[in-house]
Amino acid sequence: MNIETSLDVLRYAAFTPVPSLGAGPRSGNPAGVVLDASALDEAAMQAVAAEVGYSETAFVTARDDAQRRFRLRYFSPLAEVPFCGHVTIATAVALAERIGPGELLFDTPAGQIPVSTTTGADGALRATLTSVPTRTRPALPEELDGALAALGWSSGDLDPGLPPHVAFGGVQHLVLATADRARLADLDYDFDALAELMRRHDWTTLQLVWRESADRFHARDPFPVGGVVEDPATGAAAAAFGGYLRALGLVTRPTAITIRQGEDMGRPSELLVDIDPADPRVRVTGRAHPIAEAR
Incomplete structure (x- = not known):
C-alpha cells in the first residue's frame, strides 16, 4: 500500500546553487517533508521515508505556528537519524513559504536547532541553521x-x-x-x-x-x-x-x-x-x- 496517498509529502531540493553556478532541475539534495506528522507513529514514518526514497525525509510531529516552534524527526530509507541538515533547510523553507520568513526553532533528537529564513535579492528563500555545539x-x-x-x-x-x-x-x-x-x-x-x-x-x-x-x-x-x-x-x-x-x-x-x-x-x-x-x-x-x- 502506498502510504503517501493519505499524506501531503512535499519534495524540495536543498542547497541548490545560484543559477550562475549550476542550479538546475537536478541540482541540490532532494528531501521529503511532511509538515503534519502528528498522527504517524515511528513505523509509519519509516515506511513513508522508504517509499519517498530520498536520503532523508523530515516529519513535523508537533508545531506551534504562533511561536514558530516545531518538533522534527528525521528518517532515511533504512533508519531514523538524530539530525539531518539538508532536510532541515528544506523544512524551514517549506514553512517560510506558508507562514512567512523569519526565525524558527526546531526541536530535534540532537537538540534545539534555531533556523533563520530570509528572502534573497533574487527572490529565492534561503535558510540558515545553527548547529548544536560541535x-x-x-x-x-x-x-x-x-x-x-x-x-x-x-x-x-x-x-x-x-x-x-x-x-x-x-x-x-x-x-x-x-x-x-x-x-x-x-x-x-x-x-x-x-x-x-x-x-x-x-x-x-x-x-x-x-x-x-x-x-x-x-x-x-x-x-x-x-x-x-x-x-x-x-x-x-x-x-x-x-x-x-x-x-x-x-x-x-x-x-x-x-x-x-x-x-x-x-x-x-x-x-x-x-x-x-x-x-x-x-x-x-x-x-x-x-x-x-x-x-
Whole structure:
C-alpha cells in the first residue's frame, strides 16, 4: 500500500546553487517533508521515508505556528537519524513559504536547532541553521585503516594538512581529506564493508573533502548506513567540518567557507558555512525550492 496517498509529502531540493553556478532541475539534495506528522507513529514514518526514497525525509510531529516552534524527526530509507541538515533547510523553507520568513526553532533528537529564513535579492528563500555545539577528535588507527580499506584509498592519498578526524555537528562523520581532486572524483567503494564499519563506530556519513583554497572545499559523502550510495549535500557534515577547521586552528577569526558537493554525481550543491572561533556552534546556509516528481 502506498502510504503517501493519505499524506501531503512535499519534495524540495536543498542547497541548490545560484543559477550562475549550476542550479538546475537536478541540482541540490532532494528531501521529503511532511509538515503534519502528528498522527504517524515511528513505523509509519519509516515506511513513508522508504517509499519517498530520498536520503532523508523530515516529519513535523508537533508545531506551534504562533511561536514558530516545531518538533522534527528525521528518517532515511533504512533508519531514523538524530539530525539531518539538508532536510532541515528544506523544512524551514517549506514553512517560510506558508507562514512567512523569519526565525524558527526546531526541536530535534540532537537538540534545539534555531533556523533563520530570509528572502534573497533574487527572490529565492534561503535558510540558515545553527548547529548544536560541535566537537572533533583524531580518528583512531583502526578507524582510519578500516575506512581506507573500504574506500580503496591509501594513506598517501590523504592531505597531511587536514588530518583524519571524527567530527560531530549533531551526528558523527569521519572526515578524510585527499590531496588530489582526481582521487575525490574517482569514488568507488565497498558499500557493505563501509556500512558495517560506520554502524560499528556510529558514523552517519564520511565527509570526503578536497581543499581548493582556504575558504573553498569540495566534498563527497557516502551514506551506506542510510541505504544511499552518496548524499549530494550534507548540512550536518558541513557543520561538523566547520567545527573541525576551528579545532585545528585553521579558523582564527569569523570566517565563511563554501563547500561544493554533488558535482561528481551530477547534482551540484552549494553549502555556505560560517565559523566563529568564539562560538562552538556553526551556521550553515542554503537555498531550497520545491521539485516536481512523480510519486
